[in-house]
Amino acid sequence: MTPNPPDQLLLATGISKTYGAVVALRNASLGVRPGEVHALLGANGAGKSTLVKILTGAVHPDGGTIAVRGRERTVHSPAEARRGGLVSVYQEPSLIPDLDIRANLRITNTPVESFRHWVSELGLPDLDLTSLARRLPLASLRVIDLARALANEPDVLMLDEMTAALPANLTERVLEVVGRRKGGDSSVIFISHRMIEIAELCDRATVLREGETVGVVDVTAGSDKRIVDLMLGPMAAEIPAAAERPAAAPRPADAQPRLSARGVSDGRRLHEVSFDLHPGEVLGVVALEGQGQDELFDILAGSSRPATGSLVVDGTPVAFRHPADAIQAGVVYVPADRAEALMMQRSVRENIALPFVAGVRHWAMLNMGAERKTVDEAVATLQIDARAGNEVRRLSGGNQQKVTIARWVATGVRTLLCFDPTRGIDIRTKQQIYVLLRELAQGGAAVLLYTSELKEVQLVCDRAIVIFGGRIVAQVAGADADEPSLLRAAYNLAPDEVIPELAVAFANPDGAPGSADTAAAGADPDGPGGGAPRAGDAPTGEQSEDPA
Amino acid sequence: MSTTATLASRGRSLVGRRDVLRRNGWTFGLLGLLAVLLLFAKIVEPSYGVLAIQGLGTSVLPLAIAAVAQAVVVISGGIDLSIGSMMALTSVVAASAMYKQPDEFGIVVVIGVLALGLALGAVNGALVVTTKVPDIVVTLAMSFVWAGFALIVRPAPGGGASSWLMDLAVGPILVDWIPKATVVMLIVVAVVWIPIARSRLGLSFYALGSNALAAFRSGVPVGRTKWASYVVGGLFAALGGLALTASTGIGTPVPGPYTLESVAAVVLGGVSLAGGRGGVLGPMIAVVVLQMVRTDMTFMSIDTNLAIVAQGVILIGVVMFGSLLEIRRASR
Amino acid sequence: GSSATPSASAQSTGPFAIGYSNGGGVGNGFREEQVCTAKAEVAALGTSKISGITVIHRNTDAAGQLSDLRDLIAKNVKAIVFNPNDPDALNPALAEAHKAGIVTVSVDAYVTDPNTWNLYNNQVKYAYLGASWLFKQLGGKGTVWYTRGLAGHPADSDRDIGFKQALKENPGITVVPDVNGVFTGWDPKTATQITNDFISSGQYDKIQGIWASGMGAQIVDAIKAANKKFVPIADADIGAFVKQLLDPADYPGLVGAAVTNTASVGGAGVSMAYKLLTGQTVTPSTGAGRPNTVLLDPQILDNTTDQGKADLQKWISVPGMDPLWPLSLSIPGWTDYNPATVPSSCKGA
Amino acid sequence: MTAATSRRPRRQTAAGVRGLFRDQPVIPLLGLLAILVVVIEVVDPGIVSIDWAGVIIKGSVPLAILAGCQTIAMLTGGIDLSVGAVASMTGFVTATMIHSPGGEVQGIVIALVAASLAGFVSGVGVGVFRVHPLIMTLGMNFVVLGLANVWQLQNVQTGAGVPANLRTLGSGAFVEVLPYSLVVFVPVMALILVGLKRTGYGRLLYAIGDNPVAARLSGARSWQVLIVLYVISGLLAGIAGLILSGYANTASVSLADSSVLPSIAAAVIGGTSIMGGRGGYAGSIVGAVILTVLAALLTILGLPEPTRQIVFGSIIVVMAAAYTRVTAES
Numbered sequence A: 001m002t003p004n005p006p007d008q009l010l011l012a013t014g015i016s017k018t019y020g021a022v023v024a025l026r027n028a029s030l031g032v033r034p035g036e037v038h039a040l041l042g043a044n045g046a047g048k049s050t051l052v053k054i055l056t057g058a059v060h061p062d063g064g065t066i067a068v069r070g071r072e073r074t075v076h077s078p079a080e081a082r083r084g085g086l087v088s089v090y091q092e093p094s095l096i097p098d099l100d101i102r103a104n105l106r107i108t109n110t111p112v113e114s115f116r117h118w119v120s121e122l123g124l125p126d127l128d129l130t131s132l133a134r135r136l137p138l139a140s141l142r143v144i145d146l147a148r149a150l151a152n153e154p155d156v157l158m159l160d161e162m163t164a165a166l167p168a169n170l171t172e173r174v175l176e177v178v179g180r181r182k183g184g185d186s187s188v189i190f191i192s193h194r195m196i197e198i199a200e201l202c203d204r205a206t207v208l209r210e211g212e213t214v215g216v217v218d219v220t221a222g223s224d225k226r227i228v229d230l231m232l233g234p235m236a237a238e239i240p241a242a243a244e245r246p247a248a249a250p251r252p253a254d255a256q257p258r259l260s261a262r263g264v265s266d267g268r269r270l271h272e273v274s275f276d277l278h279p280g281e282v283l284g285v286v287a288l289e290g291q292g293q294d295e296l297f298d299i300l301a302g303s304s305r306p307a308t309g310s311l312v313v314d315g316t317p318v319a320f321r322h323p324a325d326a327i328q329a330g331v332v333y334v335p336a337d338r339a340e341a342l343m344m345q346r347s348v349r350e351n352i353a354l355p356f357v358a359g360v361r362h363w364a365m366l367n368m369g370a371e372r373k374t375v376d377e378a379v380a381t382l383q384i385d386a387r388a389g390n391e392v393r394r395l396s397g398g399n400q401q402k403v404t405i406a407r408w409v410a411t412g413v414r415t416l417l418c419f420d421p422t423r424g425i426d427i428r429t430k431q432q433i434y435v436l437l438r439e440l441a442q443g444g445a446a447v448l449l450y451t452s453e454l455k456e457v458q459l460v461c462d463r464a465i466v467i468f469g470g471r472i473v474a475q476v477a478g479a480d481a482d483e484p485s486l487l488r489a490a491y492n493l494a495p496d497e498v499i500p501e502l503a504v505a506f507a508n509p510d511g512a513p514g515s516a517d518t519a520a521a522g523a524d525p526d527g528p529g530g531g532a533p534r535a536g537d538a539p540t541g542e543q544s545e546d547p548a
Numbered sequence B: 001m002s003t004t005a006t007l008a009s010r011g012r013s014l015v016g017r018r019d020v021l022r023r024n025g026w027t028f029g030l031l032g033l034l035a036v037l038l039l040f041a042k043i044v045e046p047s048y049g050v051l052a053i054q055g056l057g058t059s060v061l062p063l064a065i066a067a068v069a070q071a072v073v074v075i076s077g078g079i080d081l082s083i084g085s086m087m088a089l090t091s092v093v094a095a096s097a098m099y100k101q102p103d104e105f106g107i108v109v110v111i112g113v114l115a116l117g118l119a120l121g122a123v124n125g126a127l128v129v130t131t132k133v134p135d136i137v138v139t140l141a142m143s144f145v146w147a148g149f150a151l152i153v154r155p156a157p158g159g160g161a162s163s164w165l166m167d168l169a170v171g172p173i174l175v176d177w178i179p180k181a182t183v184v185m186l187i188v189v190a191v192v193w194i195p196i197a198r199s200r201l202g203l204s205f206y207a208l209g210s211n212a213l214a215a216f217r218s219g220v221p222v223g224r225t226k227w228a229s230y231v232v233g234g235l236f237a238a239l240g241g242l243a244l245t246a247s248t249g250i251g252t253p254v255p256g257p258y259t260l261e262s263v264a265a266v267v268l269g270g271v272s273l274a275g276g277r278g279g280v281l282g283p284m285i286a287v288v289v290l291q292m293v294r295t296d297m298t299f300m301s302i303d304t305n306l307a308i309v310a311q312g313v314i315l316i317g318v319v320m321f322g323s324l325l326e327i328r329r330a331s332r
Numbered sequence C: 001g002s003s004a005t006p007s008a009s010a011q012s013t014g015p016f017a018i019g020y021s022n023g024g025g026v027g028n029g030f031r032e033e034q035v036c037t038a039k040a041e042v043a044a045l046g047t048s049k050i051s052g053i054t055v056i057h058r059n060t061d062a063a064g065q066l067s068d069l070r071d072l073i074a075k076n077v078k079a080i081v082f083n084p085n086d087p088d089a090l091n092p093a094l095a096e097a098h099k100a101g102i103v104t105v106s107v108d109a110y111v112t113d114p115n116t117w118n119l120y121n122n123q124v125k126y127a128y129l130g131a132s133w134l135f136k137q138l139g140g141k142g143t144v145w146y147t148r149g150l151a152g153h154p155a156d157s158d159r160d161i162g163f164k165q166a167l168k169e170n171p172g173i174t175v176v177p178d179v180n181g182v183f184t185g186w187d188p189k190t191a192t193q194i195t196n197d198f199i200s201s202g203q204y205d206k207i208q209g210i211w212a213s214g215m216g217a218q219i220v221d222a223i224k225a226a227n228k229k230f231v232p233i234a235d236a237d238i239g240a241f242v243k244q245l246l247d248p249a250d251y252p253g254l255v256g257a258a259v260t261n262t263a264s265v266g267g268a269g270v271s272m273a274y275k276l277l278t279g280q281t282v283t284p285s286t287g288a289g290r291p292n293t294v295l296l297d298p299q300i301l302d303n304t305t306d307q308g309k310a311d312l313q314k315w316i317s318v319p320g321m322d323p324l325w326p327l328s329l330s331i332p333g334w335t336d337y338n339p340a341t342v343p344s345s346c347k348g349a
Numbered sequence D: 001m002t003a004a005t006s007r008r009p010r011r012q013t014a015a016g017v018r019g020l021f022r023d024q025p026v027i028p029l030l031g032l033l034a035i036l037v038v039v040i041e042v043v044d045p046g047i048v049s050i051d052w053a054g055v056i057i058k059g060s061v062p063l064a065i066l067a068g069c070q071t072i073a074m075l076t077g078g079i080d081l082s083v084g085a086v087a088s089m090t091g092f093v094t095a096t097m098i099h100s101p102g103g104e105v106q107g108i109v110i111a112l113v114a115a116s117l118a119g120f121v122s123g124v125g126v127g128v129f130r131v132h133p134l135i136m137t138l139g140m141n142f143v144v145l146g147l148a149n150v151w152q153l154q155n156v157q158t159g160a161g162v163p164a165n166l167r168t169l170g171s172g173a174f175v176e177v178l179p180y181s182l183v184v185f186v187p188v189m190a191l192i193l194v195g196l197k198r199t200g201y202g203r204l205l206y207a208i209g210d211n212p213v214a215a216r217l218s219g220a221r222s223w224q225v226l227i228v229l230y231v232i233s234g235l236l237a238g239i240a241g242l243i244l245s246g247y248a249n250t251a252s253v254s255l256a257d258s259s260v261l262p263s264i265a266a267a268v269i270g271g272t273s274i275m276g277g278r279g280g281y282a283g284s285i286v287g288a289v290i291l292t293v294l295a296a297l298l299t300i301l302g303l304p305e306p307t308r309q310i311v312f313g314s315i316i317v318v319m320a321a322a323y324t325r326v327t328a329e330s
């Protein structure tokens, strides 16, 4: 792009923020030009979210200056920022649960008409404005949040891990709508841990490391590696190579499965699901958003009971009434949502040790020494940055995620149910988690892994089952679980069909009219819509092959 | 158009309808219960009639208004344990100021007392917002402070009330069956609350109570809104104090049992103590229900101590019923 | 005051249903005993005269008692006996009762409603008697600790008047902490705590006497626990206190006087209601300062003389009564029951 | 909110101090207590002495135990408004039994069982039926008061009287200095402190208060924890009631009512979050002592009742505010 520095639309310099002892941001800077989509990248704990919060007045910086269109200004509150043209879609949906959508719009002075326009652009054309936010699925909330932001016609739109929890078709819409803004006089700041989206969407990228801006990169075909190196800095070297998956060990036919599901249904979204999970294997679960995988994991983890069907653990049939029963049977669960899994005000130690004390049998005196030992081991194994460790809420998202897993690793896990454990965390941490899962399997544990990041299947899983419309529609061996075929399976399409959304995604990257229909046509008529997050990975993958 | 949307929205419109029922269902239930209790009274005591209904209207007046005050604060995600004391203070001020004064002056006093209520609420709110001490603690402590001031104003009960004010609290209006007190109460509450509820402020109350962080990010001035909720609460507390003076004709410095009873009424009235949900009508009806329960027990000459027990059991029972509904809804 | 002219509507020959309203002090010895005496009187009069009594006893304020009275009116009772939470506040309901031809009797404190009869202990006199006795003990000079009841309560305010009358007559007496005294809130725990603090701060050593408003027993026990010498104390005829006065073994050197504050007003109220219902004449006390009022003059007894001790002993008529309950269980001319029946009549609705 | 209220730069050191205080809330509280004692000594020179301390402790013990009920309840995001009625009931029931043969011990046992039972019912309501603790315990307060009063009316004649041993326990002191109530309080205190810090059950109280979902997913059955919690709370209230009746040498069904609000205030001043998940018992104890000293100060100042109340309330706000500021979360 043009070397001579054009007028910056938004320029933040020397931003710093410390929380107690921890430095979230030290001298971070960010310059955004009019009409560009600007990526904000960084490992977990780099300070991305915090920076965005500062730019929109949600957090007040300790130091630094923010200038919009050359004029310096201090932003006191999100409302003020919005009036000044700085609007952010935060990571956590910021709609008010007990108000309906219309009220939510009113409270942000959002023009309803243009909101309607944007929300249908984004794929929810007949959203009912009178429904309570509390009752809407997360994905819809994210989209509504974005539509509301767009309807406020921001100069600078900031998206913090916007696509992290979105189904494929919605992700496509978001990327496409955002892409369309290029070249205008407003710009977008885009935070994501998915390089592929960055490559598809962004013009330039600012990279944060440990709260500091370490580089600004023009996003081009080859810039990925550069960016990763910047993000990880010296650590880059230590990245473990993608775990070597040994050829699936030949299993005697009569080998007893660790956990088997027999015709499990929940009565609503899950139908007749049966599979075996063997010791020493990582079994992947692939599904578009809302195909019943949540219900399946809830049942396996003992959070809810199956309507019909049965579970068998180590050959003995079980009926879980409560997660405690599952844990008793050695079946443990790592939810995707940290807020569900962690006691934010308590220490890393207490969080990891929680399962030790849960049962009535363990209500008596604790063996502090033994506990410390186990916990420290777990912290070491997962390389948790516990600087801010006496209150988990002060850890960064990535480190919080590690704590949720450490809890079970510490107890010596037999059967591990992981629901999208790498959601919204950085490459390095992801790698660590892959390796960990493999090691657990090697150690004889059985791992069931739902992932929304399809390439993880090939990296980590011995085999994968694909769920669609609440039924298992395919089983794929890990080796040949390449993304296109997984995606086809996930959409329940015959191998030869193209996936229309993918076609759209690169047929007209700048969003030609009509793309909406094609994209919609892609979703299966009767299956609940939604899609594989990261489906966006596919197109550019193929783009290089045959530019349409 | 996309299937996500259709499905989602289909599901949603169903949900939507359930919401409508859900939002008012509890209030309807209370009205039903009230009808039953009234019928029961009529059966046990056939002479139960016009006078009793008018008495009912007067009896519930102070607590009903106190419940509204509490509801406003709770909806906004707070709680005010100083309502009883604020009522005592405003009531003694009113009674002392009106004592042996011409009726016209009474109007001035009423306005002054309402202003006082706003001021008391403003102090509570300012303390809650600026000190960041949990509102339960702040208002609990302030309940001592306001009660102290009440004792300074009037070491002993006494004073007087303008005749027109007392007239407002007793007797029928239009028809014998309509207690004037109830009509007055509904009008006053409507005049104060409806404009607020329709305004951006009312919306902010619910937003704040529902999720403070989301509210802040949506541009709700969190501090000011929380403060405002206490101010409005204070205003209603002052109205409650006036209701006390109106129905008794005097002011009593020792706070009545209104603080905790208002909390109970608010919960029985379908307002979530977590904030963000409910309205002011439910709590008012809940107060009438509580009063009728007492009346029915009196008619049945139930041992007065067992009546106290029953009061507790009913409080627990109704809320238990409510949370059972919640649990069942959640499990479905 | 003029003699009673019972309302025509009331002139009938029973049996009458009676309502009883007590607006506070659930569990409080005085208030509970009051209700018991009322029930005892009903039993004594018999079902031919009183068909039954409906008691509403709960902790509430004047407004709350208004609604209780209205419930009783709606219940069609022929008479309502009540212990008022306020002299003026209940008048609206009382007027409604009068319209409905219901006889109303206020006990333990007066109300200003012209049609209601009042029957109560003279609280001004209560304080005056005790204070005068105390001041006389001190020979008219010295420092007295003035411990009161519940700030803002009518009875407490009346007693304050009486105390100050006696004080005016004894210029040599100084009052600590000040003329407005310190409030126990009629709460035993507070009374104990205040006394402990008073003692530990050394102030106790500087006083020669204590005037108490019903918490005497707690104060004496606190002094005993601190191993201090007793100073003369005037209080009410609460069982625990009188026992202390009569127990030189456990309370050596304790000199004190007990002023009656009988809870039998409950029973007396019922019998007065019956008299009025049946058109018997009731002669109001002269000098009550208000019409339709019967003042029960308190008596005072002390343990300085053997005679006094003997009379105090007589007060403990029903053995083993709850120590927090006032002793004098009957009012000559006003109560018809046998004091021994009071405890048993507490049971049941 | 947190973001909304975050402030301008702070010195690292200040942050350090703050961190220390956040983890050791007792330190600033002891500071406040010291200040109060100094004030009281200034107001009334020579008052602060061994026996004065004894008197303060005597007065603090029942309050501190009741504050214990509130502390453990608050850690789970709850509260216990029934302690007043339960404590009074326990003292009263015991007193009505002393005349029956072997009544004293028997009475105490029966009373404590009754107290635990009341707690059990609250626990079932809160833990199983998910009734809000504020409402559940408020209701129980009515129930217990009513039943206790029925009991009183049934037993007026048995002639209640506080057992001599309870009187010694509540108001006596070893060589006029060390209150005997410490004999009961110290073990209770130790149990609660250790229980919260060193036992699995204590951990679960924090866990449930902080994040019930996480606790559930980790295999904790919160209803069990809550039922046990309110039983313990009832039992503690009962013990407090016994000491209180000895302290005032009085058995009345409303004896402890005036201690409920102070017990909550003590726990909150002690740094236990009424929202759950944060706090501890050490702070509550200091809180209770602070409130007792404060009451003593007000008595010594001989302020008229209205002023007493105003000062009492204001000081609670000021101290809670100061404490919150010192330990504020960034």
Ligand SMILES: Nc1ncnc2c1ncn2[C@@H]1O[C@H](COP(=O)(O)OP(=O)(O)OP(=O)(O)O)[C@@H](O)[C@H]1O
Binding pocket: A019, A020, A022, A023, A024, A025, A042, A043, A044, A045, A046, A047, A048, A049, A050, A051, A388, A393, A394, A395, A396, A397, A398, A399, A424, A425, A426, D330
């Ligand atoms: N409230 C807080 N108190 C203490 N430390 C904090 C707080 N918030 C953030 N931090 C620290 O600041 C650093 C940046 O955190 P932040 O979550 O903003 O980074 P991030 O780029 O969003 O990381 P992630 O991708 O894992 O979310 C981390 O080390 C985190 O522990």
Ligand SMILES: Nc1ncnc2c1ncn2[C@@H]1O[C@H](COP(=O)(O)OP(=O)(O)OP(=O)(O)O)[C@@H](O)[C@H]1O
Binding pocket: A044, A047, A048, A049, A050, A059, A091, A161, A392, A393, A394, A395, A396, A397, A398, A400, A424, D002, D003, D006, D330
């Ligand atoms: N103002 C604040 N006060 C207290 N805690 C904060 C504040 N800001 C952030 N935090 C905490 O710091 C942690 C990290 O902050 P941030 O929200 O920036 O990252 P994150 O949400 O973890 O991002 P990601 O989802 O990418 O991992 C969060 O757990 C949050 O609770």
Ligand SMILES: [Mg+2]
Binding pocket: A048, A049, A091, A160, A161, A397
């Ligand atoms: Mg982030």
Ligand SMILES: [Mg+2]
Binding pocket: A045, A048, A049, A050, A396, A397
């Ligand atoms: Mg983050």
